[in-house]
Amino acid sequence: VHISVTTDELRAKKLSPIHLEETVKAINEDGYVIIENVVPHEPLDILKEKMDQDSEILIKSEKWGGAGHLHGHLQQGPPPFAPYVFSEIVANPFIIQVSKALFGEGIFNSFYNGNTNCPESLKQPLHMDGKHLWPHLEVSHPPVSVVINISPTDTNEENGSVELWPGTHLIGSTPSPMTTEIEETRRQIIPPIRGNAQKGSALIRDVRLWHRGVPNQS
Template identity: 50%
Template sequence: MTSEEQANGQLSADRLQAAVSAIREDGYVVLADVIAPEHLDMVRERMVADSQTLIAAQKWGGAGRIEGHLQQGPPPFSPFIFRDIVANPFAIQVTTAVLGSGTYNRFYNGNANCPGSGTQPLHADAPHLWPDMAVPHPAHALVVNVTLVDATVENGATEIWPGTHCLPFNAQHITPEMEAARREKVPPVRALARKGSLVIRDMRMWHRGVPNHTDEVRHMIAMVHQIRWVQRSTLLLFNIGCEDAFPTMDGFDHNVVFTDQ
């Protein structure tokens, strides 16, 4: 990220095109240094405390409900809501370039990879909308992941499989034979990202959680930016007092409602 891009709050035309091309071809892109570290520290402090309650209750979640993996959302209230997390202008610039005007956020949640976690089954978060097409359709939903610390091999950075969003079958049911064939052709990589980065990926991309070999929980926030013509199921709830983090943005709908409940 250049100083000019940081000051303008948007990528240059060339870098935007590179990000869009990476998502279309590889299925993902990493945007570095786009979130203030101090904001991540505040959110992480609260999420670490919440994790202890979930771990004690063994509320394992995510694909396969494998021990050590939590489905854990960040707190939806002040002082833990920051624009550069919930409405990051660089992320929105990229996702609207891929999905078009009217893109909206339909998800605000997250997960936690705990020390000693297991390996999840290989999966995709969404199928093709029309799985019988010979050539898969363009993206209809993009996951925006925010890591609260450096995502490394040691702490279980997500295993991702480049290009699998373009494979012409329903990738929510991945057999060992499919995995072996793909590994021989294009092996997986890790979604390595330093603190302050965003990882944007096509929801159809194969991926899985892998073991965290450190002694600290690694949290990751997840948002899903959806193409406008897919029906909305619900509004996202945030507490009153968070409104300033969701400014009006051309071509993007935060899909939020503010409540005192």
């Protein structure tokens, strides 16, 4: 689900009740949502310039990270110091609003990091970023944690937008690593989609949602 933020919402720095309801519903049912145009481009441009420089150092050192530690995937966090920490990113009002709607007061950022998908990258194994608290329940529990992916540039199939498997956050008993048989069985029920997002968008996903990095062909 994509939520297009209106001019009035941008001015108020919060989603309308209808958009907030649609956002929470999408996260609960599909496991993800993409809210468009909620992060200003100026801080993203500053951050991207610095992170591109850091990426070159990591690539030359072959400091591959993420699921499988495969070629082309960097576990690369934004610099946690001035002048590269922006409230529009680390304390984005739209993301805070959605997080409070999901979890209530007392929310916090437990992991300030990121993933960089480099050209000629390999396909990651299918995985989750977090586990179920009670994996054997017949009905899975509501979200307890989400991942926020903010796009500093347009992401699409060509440059390796993330592969997402809708609804898989509700599947409790999931072995790790996931087998080809499990993957193909799920594909017949609901196939994966790509998390294509415009610059300044926020992809919010349940930590239990199946996903993986795929080759960046740019």
